[in-house]
Amino acid sequence: MANERLYETLSSIHYLKFSLFFVFILTLFTKISDSAPLQRLNGAKADCPGSATYDVLIYGSSPAAIAAAIQTTRMNKTAAIVCPANHIGGMTISGLGWTDSKDGNAIGGIAREFYNRVYNYYESDSAWSLETRAQYINKNIAAQPGPAIDESNQVQWTFEAHVAEEIFETWMEELNIPIFRNETIVISDGGVIKNDGRINSIKTQSGQLYDALMFIDASYEGDFMAAAGIPYRIGREDQEEFGEPLAGVQIAAEESYLGMSPYIEAEDPDSGLIQGIDRVITDADAQKLNGTADKYRLQAFNYRLSLTQNSENRVPFAKPDNYDEASYEILLRYIEAGYHDQFFTKQLMPNLKTDTNSNGQVSTDFLGANFNASEETNYIEQSFVERAAIADRYKTYTQGFFWTLANHPRVPARFRASASTWGYAKDEWTSNGNWPYEIYIREARRMQGNYTMTQMDVQTPQSFDDDSVIGLGSYTLDVHEVERVVIDSKIHNEGLIHVPVAQPFPIPFNSIVPQSDIITNFLNPVTMSSTHVAFAGIRMEPTYMIMGQSAATAAVLAIEQCAIIQDVDRQELSDRLKADGQILSL
Ligand SMILES: *[C@@H]1O[C@H](CO)[C@@H](O)[C@H](O)[C@H]1NC(C)=O
Ligand SMILES: *[C@@H]1O[C@H](CO)[C@@H](O)[C@H](O)[C@H]1NC(C)=O
Ligand SMILES: *[C@@H]1O[C@H](CO)[C@@H](O)[C@H](O)[C@H]1NC(C)=O
């Protein structure tokens, strides 16, 4: 008995000790929890994901993808990039060296570091093979964000495509970021594995599965967003929908083609329209159509080319297989009608080469080739095979365009001679026949997210007090022509918008996240939530980098805060973005 008592007493002491220990542990735990964000204590809100192979998985290879991967890694989380491309860097490595920003002061964070890395690269003599740095500086090139080489700020806004590619690749290697190339997401059912409003993994056409805690679609097309079943828009909203004066179909009041005939037989409307012209409309219909929605026509895509006049580095324009003379009737008539200006832009990058864009009414923008009016569909909605075929038609058209300018007997000799002084830069895209890796998809899908940016948010910015500003846009409202229409036998442009914006404008966090009842661990810094008109000022490479960094910051904070992405603590997000050099106001 005594022993039993003794045993009981000892047990009670044990019990007491154990209880005290338990209370101690509980106290400790509460202490730890106290210092953690509020969501951790709030059972209803807690959304602590388990574990996964990667913290943040990024789909696509645009500069937004690269900035997102860098930011995730810097916040001590694991990132991976999964992309259809073999070469990372999107348009920034595919010819777009003429940085699209009207104010370099609006560019901070990783984007600014990129332009600083460009600056550092070109400080070295070895970067200059065909001219010296001093010679380039002496050209006093006024790039869009500031002087091409800005010595006082140590940034450079103009660069060769292969230099951008080398900078991005080196950066990814420095940070050991895994990149899965040639991996295209399955868009039909089964490409995105979801559970309870969270994405668990994505599947690619090779059969690979990639799982993560947070996901970012940084593709230009928004294919991941579509595969995830997140609602989106394509095309143009009606003016009524958001009260945007520039929305919808935009038929130019004046004809823009020097009075030339749109008909195959110049005097005969029944002979049909020459290539490159979409449709005939009446004056009355033009008034009615103007400002109405258009769900499938897209602004022109093109290839941004690297051209040079330097004979050592020049590959002459050649006539492509499948050259179709009828594609250039519009060009030839335009010249015959008196167009004697520039046929393409010649913005000078280092080493005597260009970033060449479209110029004038008939140029490298191949109007109407990215949508199909009879089928009411477009590049974005079509299969990967059909997309590749469209991109190929653009390539044939563009090569034929330059060949025509340099060789066609209907082009005046002096224009031919002038065009022949140019050619493709031999040292760019050497593995791709000196042709850019990617076509310039100026606009594709746009998410219907938690906040939709509109024309007013760009032109008369608001402060977004209830949200975090994640960066500034700093470009003109710029929509390239969508189509050409005929009114009273005259050719009018349709779709063009070119309206300068007074100052850089803030972009709110809610415009890169979906609505919370759809998906709670996904961000979209490229095909983000905005109208067609607002997107015209947002859709630029430096802005994509800025939004990519901010998307990754929020993704990591969501993991740390055990919050769904829509509920990320905005104060913490704003503080972190500022600490990391993002410019949120000027
Ligand atoms: C990441 O980890 C390193 C090394 O442990 C540490 O020095 C750094 O402060 C951490 N950074 C962040 C943002 O947590
Ligand atoms: C991707 O595909 C290209 C051919 O298009 C090939 O040269 C390259 O090695 C592939 N890369 C990887 C990582 O599989
Ligand atoms: C269509 O609307 C725009 C303004 O949004 C205007 O500039 C243009 O003249 C209109 N076109 C026609 C044909 O009325």
Ligand SMILES: *[C@@H]1O[C@H](CO)[C@@H](O)[C@H](O)[C@H]1NC(C)=O
């Ligand atoms: C549009 O699609 C139809 C049907 O597939 C096809 O016959 C036609 O050639 C296409 N038009 C263009 C301009 O691609």
Ligand SMILES: *[C@@H]1O[C@H](CO)[C@@H](O)[C@H](O)[C@H]1NC(C)=O
């Ligand atoms: C939008 O984001 C806010 C946080 O700013 C969140 O409270 C709300 O649930 C979200 N709304 C939708 C419809 O996703």
